[in-house]
Amino acid sequence: MEKPNHKHAADSFSSEDLVSPVKKAKKSEETGCDTSDGNRKLPSGAEDEKQDAGEAIAAVANRGAEEEDNRSCVLAEEKKEIIVEADVAEDKGARHTMEDVWVVLPDASLDFPGKLRCAHFAIYDGHGGRLAAEFAKKHLHLNVLSAGLPRELLDVKVAKKAILEGFRKTDELLLQESVSGGWQDGATAVCVWILDQKVFIANIGDAKAVLARSSATNELGNHTEASNPLKAIVLTREHKAIYPLERSRIQKSGGVVSSNGRLQGRLEVSRAFGDRQFKKFGVTSTPDIHAFELTERDNFMILGCDGLWEVFGPSDAVAFVQKLLKEGLPVSMISRRLVKEAVKERRCKDNCTAIVIVFKHG
Template sequence: MEIPVVVQVLLINMGIYLSTPKTDKLSDDGENDKLKFGLSSMQGWRASMEDAHSALLNLDNETAFFGVFDGHGGKVVAKFCAKYLHSQVLRSEAYSAGDLGTAVHRAFFRMDEMMRGQRGWRELSALGDKINKFSGMIEGLIWSPRGSDLNNRQDDWSFEEGPHSDFAGPTCGSTACVALIRNSKLVVANAGDSRCVISRAGQAYNLSRDHKPELEAERQRILKAGGFIHMGRINGSLNLTRAIGDMEFKQNKFLPPEKQIVTANPDINVVELCDDDDFLVLACDGIWDCMSSQQVVDFIHEHIHKESSLSAVCERVLDRCLAPSTIGGEGCDNMTMVLVQFKKPISQNKKPDVGEQSAKSVEETSAAEENGS
């Protein structure tokens, strides 16, 4: 997440930034007969790594799944999403019916549901590093006084949901930006300020929208739910408006999940791929704070034939974005990037206009239909 310059020195003193960046990278590559991918992540100047990712070439026999999850206040929600979100998409009835957009939309909300209750606590605790037994804190998780009473509990997600749950859910959170590719159909779902960009004949097109407090629709939802915006941040703290987790911003019992101060409600964008499509990029805001979508696309085109693998191209982008010092803030965040290259030909379809594609959430689409637009 972006951090204001005025608090840089304080953050360094508090230990949020390291004295020297960790430039070791976790990288991977893979391919099948339709796609080729590379990915890389780097901790950088941050004191801990809070990003996570998913890369599944075969979610089933005809569908690939890629995701980037950028945690804040702790890494456990990002890791939880990387572990479970794709499986919840796969288990959805909508997925079985071929409706990928509805399936992934439901899976985002399902993450919040699954993290409540005792099983959610146990799983999040296992994904964290350590727990302070005196304060009861583990990376944004608060232990319930009734939490040790597990003898009669069934180890089932749905059993532990609802108003009688002992664990309200994590106070840390994560963005989620995922892409599903099935034949010539691309479905992008996004909540937060990670971003998905496609290169079509060398031109960058954003397939997601950065959810920030300055967006009017986001501001209206925040205010109606009882929140406020101070210095560009929700309640003076969070600088993005949609995320999985962050349960402290989802406590209004009179509002549905999509209308809370912070919501996991993803924008869904469905795109028909064509032979002009070169590659797809999913990356956290640690990249987009330093380079525009077009700059990233141009950089990849410049290096994709010079490097031995797609992950090496991602590593070059991470090195390009890494700041020489923590003065200024940009280039000091965790960085994760997934690069997906399409093998040609993708389809025989005529070229659609991606520039006119709109990333609308299911909620917004329904509202438009109700208003007759």
Template sequence: MIAQAQAAAAAAEVMVEDIANDVVTHLDKVPVPESDDLQGFPSIRSGSYADIGARRYMEDEHIRIDDLSTHLGSLPSPSAFYGVFDGHGGSEAAAYMKDNVKRLFLQNLQISRVDEVEDSLREAFLSADFALAEEPSVSTSTGTTALTALLLGRLLVVANAGDCRAVLCRKGKAINMSQDHRPNHPSERKRVEALGGFVDDGYLNGVLSVSRALGDWDMKLPRGSASPLISEPEIQQIILTEEDEFLIIGCDGIWDVMSSQQAVKLVSRGLRRHDDPEQCAKELVREALRLNTCDNLTVIVVCFTAKDHQRDTTPQRKRCCNISTQALYSFKSLLNK
């Protein structure tokens, strides 16, 4: 009963949470910024953790590339790429995305201008969706949500199709860098119904709990036709400042039981204690399990500061205990026996 009450309280907080929405969705067409003017900011460190949770099978996949220049050559410094793929109907689609990330998402990436980055990512998602349709090893009844985060200098670009979520921590405050694509969301429901689909008890056409995903070709109309289920990502961009501390990327197994602000607080506390993003990711997963999440769990934590920058190194005051004269006398008497 206690565990159920905790889960209900967490779910209630998720519903009423007030998250900042001051995310820049469309920047002016300017060159991709370098980070030289902020003296080595950001300094990239990341960690990740995954757990099967209460499910019988693990259908999540993720990827971490802290130094993208080792794969693509000369890029703004720093450069990094992260992705979380939450599969459904089987693990094939998510596994295919992870195994083919470089070819599908990075090979044709255009980065000289901000608008080119956004166009390249949008094309990459659509091409990845078509690749799943043509891949014989992937069933047409399986699919995956996809969220990617690209860092080029101080430019952070998040592309999302599905209900994974990216959350930026700015001075301790959670800023959602993606929108959960659930069929019940007003804008998604409007789009779905305008294209002939319907939402039944929160499920697209009574089947799927997301309104955007890669794969699931048995639910999509022929290529080139408008479909209620789409793979087009929503893209958010922001220029990082020294007020930005870290980014959390997680599948919906985390967000089903935890608010964005709760996750930010937990990671902030962990970084002050041990300054280890890998350990923070593990702590997020364990907290979601404690709150009785019912899904697979995958989390990536990306820090924007050098090691020990956020760690609390303040010396701890030593606690002194006063012993009464009578107690000290009794203790000495005991020793002399």
């Protein structure tokens, strides 16, 4: 039996993968964004398919009256340092090939330095191959930075605009490349940027991001998850052809959603990078983008491709990671245990990739 293809930070991905050949010479003596360390650190600055993810996102964006009260207290205090630790694991599952690609960059400024912390994490889930996923990995973040992602003074509108433009530019270049290369595969994406203490989430397709938040804090400001289990908040909205809003958009573009819920009977997702042959039928690379401010109540995030969420519900995954954190396991081990549980114990048949991002409050 073939051994599982578990990989983590030490196995691959360097910032050099995101630097153009011309710029590599300039960076040859720099440490750049080295991610070879198993535990990456940086300093401050399946719910069911029909869940209304909009409500979950609204819970983060609006927070409600109770949240606003808590937020006022937090903002009244001096900002506390938040340490971010992240790591990734992957397994090809029962598939013959691995089409998932990931990015873990604790320092993602590259050639765009600035005063604000900038970290970037992403999972690209390829379908029909991994060329589109690899292309997005190499180009999206650079395109977002080039589009003006704030690096000195945070402006949420400017940041969202840069992310939107980065997605558009990446897909435009990818489609040009796919024509000359004669390939037609595509890739979904779930991406996170952490600027200072603001988190931006962008997604296309069916990969998800889930936030684990404490329901309350005690008078010392410490989390009280022992008596109040962490809430699992879905930060992304799935884009599938069968969903009403996506179906309507597809039909307006001349596409057809077949009885099997797939675009033209073939493609399940309605937003993706690449998929050149489906662009004329409404497949778009325009992401949903959401943002929230990190507070003492935010414990960790889980990014996962659809393979992970086929066997883990959001609350289930949060409880699994929370248990391992309480046991004192490092983030690198937690990400591997999560993927192993999905593939070996829960029989995930698809490629499975997960990034665990832990927020440690100083």
